[in-house]
Amino acid sequence: MSQAQAEIYDLGYQHYDGPRGGRTQAFRSLWVNSFRTILGLGRGGRAKVLPALMALFVIAPPAVLLVLAAMLPVAEQVSHADLYTLTSMLLLLFSAIIAPELLIPDRRNRVTTLYLVRPLTAFDYVIARWSAFLTVTLLVTLFGQVLVLIANSLAAEQARAFLQENWLDIPRFILAGVIITVFVTTIPMAVAAFTERRAYAAAFVIAAFVITTPMSGLLTTEWCESSVTFAVENGEVVEEAGAEECRRVTGDYAKWFVLLDVGRAPTHLADMIFDDDTPDDASILVAELPPAVPIAWYGLLVIGPGALLLWRYRRMSI
């Protein structure tokens, strides 16, 4: 019986003659890499904790509502705008921590050099990283809003009728979601472009938002006074409450100072989109301004940091 002889050949170096995707392939692979980095895929358990917490915190409130709506015969309805007000600060907090992971390790390890000598421009690099971050954040945000929609329809007497009546909420919460997630992803990315330490970037963003909220609150505080008049009736002193008069610390300028709370900039637009009928104090003040003002303020807060981010990478020496 003959036995075939096995041989191992060293083929040496083989030139690559397969397909080359060029710039589009390069962009796509960086996008996928960013997406996986954000979710901690292909990394250890610690890398997955933060994205899991973000999803949990953003999705938990509407999930609880959904369970209540399913279990209780009549449940309270929650507005999409309220959920955005509740979750936007949480999103910002998580974004402040996650964004540095996308940019700082590349710069600190000087891997950025290797990206920029490949078929990618600095613009492609930044957009790929940012758009992957935006996608993850938007998906988490919209998932919460879909849960609210389902919960509200279950809480209504007739779910079908509710959806027919409120179908416009869907494009509204998508638009508001895009506005909020563009905001919460752009600013932390821009900050992360200017420091080599992840903790500094996260702390700066969180501190900026934590400081501006009470600052704006202080400057827009409302004081109410009611006058009391005394009259003598039938020989007795009678106390009569007069009209209540309210005024703000900064008077008519309060509606401008409310904009100082930069974390609320996107939710003011969300309130405008939903035409919220239960506005909070800040929303009432913003409503006194021409609609172009909060829109322009939001634009400035997004375009400014976005331009800085691109400029930083365009000017980066490698």
Add this chain to the structure above:
Amino acid sequence: MSQPLIEAQNLTKHYGKTIALHDVDMRVRAGITGLLGPNGAGKSTAMKLFLGLLRPTAGAATVLGEAPYDNVAIRMRLGYMPEHDCLPDFLTASEFLSHMAQVSGIPPKHARTRAADMLRHVGLDEERYRHLREYSTGMKQRVKLAQALVHDPVMVLLDEPTAGLDPAGREEMLGLVRRTGQEFGINIMLSSHLMGDVESTCDRIIVIEGGSIIEQGDVSEFTQETETFYIDVDDRREELIAALQDLGIQSRIAGASVAVRLRSEDQLDDIRDALAQTQARLRRLAPSRGELSDIFRRNTG
């Protein structure tokens, strides 16, 4: 004659008032070309200009027949190994190379195969699933070379590939560079401040200093041109130098020897006569193949 891979005409780069490169003309043909010069000579700036990462202040360059500045397409055909560390320590070599291949335009399936092949070629086959943070300096240098080659470029630019390596690691790296050029058929431009690296690896050399090119040509031309004889004598060195001078031969003291650059073989008879005339006691008379360091001596005095 085939089109040069890199061609520069009056290429100039200023950083503010600092002149990094001044009026550089060069033609780089296929093969391994060494860019030799001390630190700060302008080697890295030249490479960045060829990679299209910098805009020239004046002059122009073409790489693979195209203007490189902001030319994204050309980078699919170029590879670059930077001098500095550039590896993400949290990835394995296999993951990193596969990702770099994909970012160079190669689809994921092919990228994984290319990554494995390249790690085998640089001798890291067994180590490919280890995290890069666990690699030694020599291994990291080899991964840096592998990432520059993973997309099978036409030409690769290696910036100080032996930086930080011990003598054994340096020899290994230079061996890999030679294989890349000779066996893989990939054209190389290698920058170094070490003459030995360039001399033992390159076919051609461009000597650069202070942002200007001092000389360029085949390495063999330089070393042949600078063929030197060393004369070791126990005494009367000054008399010997004077006698050689009288016979029209320029010489200099080199360590314990008198070094003479020969113009023709006839001059060996003159050396014999000078030794006989001065009665200097001869210990050794030996030819020594010239070294590239002679170029610097010649040009910098």
